[in-house]
Amino acid sequence: MRYGFVKTACATPDIRVADCAYNAAQTIRAVEQAAGQGVEVLCLPELGLTGYTCEDLFFQPVLQQGALDALDTVLKATAHTSVVFVVGLPLAVRGKLYNCAAVCQSGRLLGLVPKTHLPSYNEFYEGRRFTAAPAGTFTLQLLGQTVLFGTKLLFCHPKADCFKIAVEICEDVWAPLPPSVGHAMAGATLILNLSASDEVVGKTEYRRQLIAGQSARLLCGYLYADAGRGESTTDLVFAGHDLICENGAILAQTELFGSGMIVSEVDLEKLAGERLKNTSFAAVNDEGYTTVQLADTCADWQPVRPVDPAPFVPAGESERMRRCEAILEMQAQGLRKRMEHTRAAAAVIGISGGLDSTLALLVVTRAFRLMNKPLKDVIAVTMPCFGTTKRTKSNAEKLCEALGVSLRQVNIADTVRSNFADIGHDESVLDVTYENTQARVRTLVLMNLANRMGGLVIGTGDLSELALGWATYNGDHMSMYGVNGSVPKTLVRHIVATVAANSEPALREVLQDILDTPVSPELLPAKENGEIAQQTEAIVGPYELHDFFLYYAIRWGFAPKKIFWLAQRAFAGVYEDAVLVQWLRNFYRRFFAQQFKRSCLPDGPKVGTVTLSPRGDWRMPSDACAALWLAQVEELEQNL
Template sequence: MRLAGAALNQTPIDWTTNLRNIREAIEQARAAQVELLCLPELCLTGYGCEDLFLHDWLSATALEKLQQVRAWCTDPQMVVCVGLPVRLDGRTYNTACVIRNQEILGFAAKQFLANDGVHYEPRFFNSWVAGTTTTVELGDEQWPLGDLTFEHLGVQFGFEICEDAWRPAEDRPAPRLTARGVQLIVNPSASHFAMSKTDVRYQLVLKASRDYQVTYLYANLLGNEAGRITYDGEILIARNGELLKRNQLLSFKDVDLEYTDVDFSQEPAVTEEIVPLPVPDEYRELNQALSLALFDYLRKARSRGFVLSLSGGADSCMCAVAVAELVRLGVEELGAAAFMRKAGCFSTADIEHVAAHGTLPPAAEATLAVDAGRTQQVLPPAGNQQLATDNPQLTTTLNQQLTRRLLTCAYQGTVNSSDDTYLSAKELADNVGAVFFNWDIDQEVRGYTGKIEQALGRPLSWQTDDLALQNIQARVRAPSIWLLANVLNCLLITTSNRSEAAVGYCTMDGDTAGSISPIAGVDKDFVKKWLVWAEKELNYPGLHRVNRLQPTAELRPLEDKQTDERDLMPYVVLNRIERLAFYERLGPSQVLERLREELVEADREQLKTYVQRFYALWSRNQWKRERYAPSFHLDDYNLDPRSWLRFPILSGGFGEELAAL
């Protein structure tokens, strides 16, 4: 039997797009003479519909739209498995519908619901009880639903839907299915991306195929579906512990189909040892996931690009590179013209010119940027008519041109800003091809401080008003950059990282202002290491300067030599406390004990001070984490209360626990 999985880039309740992708997958499978096609979990509605799954109309509409899918399944030799919700008697079930030759054979229902990390499935769905069935009706027709097995071309198959496969052996459906003679287990999934997670998923699928002596077919969702969560589109086909097919992850395509042939008439030897994947390259994984997440966010938000307050520090530089990589990776996989069409923010004339000549037309590159009061043309008009795909230098130029259309940056300096950060921002913007503006905000700062000094009848000083004077600088930057984003109809990127979120090292309505916070799920130490990697491996010489700077907010006078780690603590210590406290879920005394075991050379009292400082700052800044712009889930955990970690806004602040240290 020729088995196939198709990863689909879907969007919640975008019926037109979702159905188009499903139809494209079916047509590709038919052309490849596939005999069983697995589509991802809830691909008809989208996985991220949230509380809409509790609405009767959503499941009713999905069942009606399923009839369109049914009409496309005309091949009697091909079974298609489609994910959708079914609502019965006020309860919603997560199902996979099996269709053959325009006939619905039944709906297999998910038995276990994900309820950890970013998942809250029990809020929306009910678990199906193993060994039971019912019926679902539409008009004069009715079909079985529940714990079902199916037969196609002499092969018995059944389902584990995503979380079903992650349960212990004594609970999961697999052993019950094999006891009923199933030879093939099909797993439609919506398994979120996290760095290094693919290795866990690979082991899970191969081990299941070996332990239960079956063929195992796995197909995942693809792309940034609903805003925060990205799916890597992994497709795995394994038999008795042997990997038969695995695709390249995190594709920019809407449909990624992979297939292989399995001879069910033969009994291959069981593979005793599962060969592990090579150690994942987390820097490269993050780069691909971040780029795809930003690209999908851009086009699904129907925006025309991004605006970024480029401070020259590590975080904003990482965001700028992410947009440039969005262009490079998208063009590399799709081709420039197809990338531009999919982005949805380029004119037909520009797309046609790129398709014909490999560059944007000269008129498009005559846009002038203002930098420090001078007018300059950042990129020269494109004169080479050779196609970009034939010329690496021309490809680089085209990528810069496209990045210039998608990314506008501004350096907003004050008297406390250094030449180093200005040059860092300027050099990187030039390197990636972004539009770059430079203006200062000292006049605006003086206007606000002057009003308050007049109201209070006293001058503001660094001795008495340190934090307020820092915050007003960060806050004053927001209105201008927001205005620029609004004028350009672009998404405003905010640049906070996870380490800053943990301790509230940010200014609300200042450096946190924005439409999207792409790196809020990544810790600062990783950001710094990633930039060093990107300078060398991705060839961004514009990162040379920032990689030699100490992270600093540059909000105090320059002679103070302010740095983040002097204000807080070393980032590696901060990140370790955060992980022990909220990933491993240890109490303050346990965290301190672990730190002292791990950092034997560190001063014991200093570690105690760091732990006390972390918990005090964490507790008083939950309200900030509640207000962050939407962020991407990229690591194995994050601090977003709307996706991974909930914490009370008001609390005792670990008072007794910290006093007992």
């Protein structure tokens, strides 16, 4: 286990029906393969030591003994490995035959879990041969070991409280009340399912939805190993559809009718953290459960699970465009409600020619179309001052023309100079006063104009800026409704690009140039050649890094060391470790120091899983100390 990650696998070995010795050898091969890849937990299919399709041969003592002998062979051959694995076999206990999962590690038979729900409908006839799991847990003497037998068994790692395994078998998860529900409520974070699910048209997608959905409902990792090649095709076909899921996400799955192994890491620490804060997930109730201690898995593994460098942005183009469109609609519907409720006659928005104000203006125009209000009542205001460049001013004008909104220009330079005089500031001193006075004057203009027009000031600042405090308090920090407040900078770009891709040429051209313009507040004088002098990412750091840090620090509550470890994988070959640590330090320093700005944010719609509204997902004292988090960053720096 590393940073909460457990390396898991599902495998569907080739088998021969009723050839237990052959199946034992295939099982051993799968365990050895898993061990070679550093796998800590391996799930194998239902009744894998005999084959699921033995029919009435299950009644034969010869087959029953063959399965036991095969299990003994597997245990002895895998005694040198620390992989926790489950393998299926039929077992006669107290005069009845049970469909069982044997939980094994290092030559030990840790427990036997019988199947609870026996399908006896359509193509299935398990009720003819097997008995449903009995109530309670008892011990057996089997293969020279004392073994627990029952469904309520939790297999727990000695060094990690979040590492708890429980088992159910095939039909159990298809039932109205799966045993895994009780397992999860008893504390299990990793559910293993040995399955023999035959393949019929439409079942594959249903199976994906079922297993992913179960992992989401239970906030767990779910390993599903399906029977495949080698099972009898007398009446059925098995495709070996294995799945590894985590909290609704499919981490890995096999191709149908293949064989082999899928491997991925499941983040049990993340799941435990999600359960901790989810009040719908009741407190642990392990009454009736017996705990079985695992040995330390001691696996030395290399990660195989990819880490997305842009966790807020869907990877596929079609899904990304769908997400962007959905966010635009949520933003517009939120603004629509506020406009209708306040009976505002107009929407007033400061437009700079930058990405954030562009997105906000696109949202406003969509909301006005939803309300059938004339776009002339959208008052876009460009407010040039000392740092405004010709490029951004021109793009602001072209954007307003292409959208058909009203454009006003208010040159704020004289007002800013007047304020400098009022407070005794030397204009040649390009400090924070120089910058923030411009931002506050702009907000003053917008607020007063909105009063005059009977309108609302629409905020443009995004989630990433709020996280870093990259906003002037009571300047661009303030509005009457902030439409971008829960949209991270990395996603802002894609939303604007999505609109551009579906726009007429004039709008597409200006949106594309805005996308190509460096992010800047333009509060310092431009260079002699007219280029932007103040580029945000050179000051606070790359937004792709800060959005990555924000996602894992706030959405999942990960510690700096774990975030750094993930960032090393996500940005390998892009950023050196020292650069990652540098901006990680800046993220935590700014995030803690700037909470006071987030404590008094204007209203705005939540559109994603991360938001910093003080009325919703994030409530933090403005004077909290960052020492514990920065101490971890300092330790990382010392180890570089």
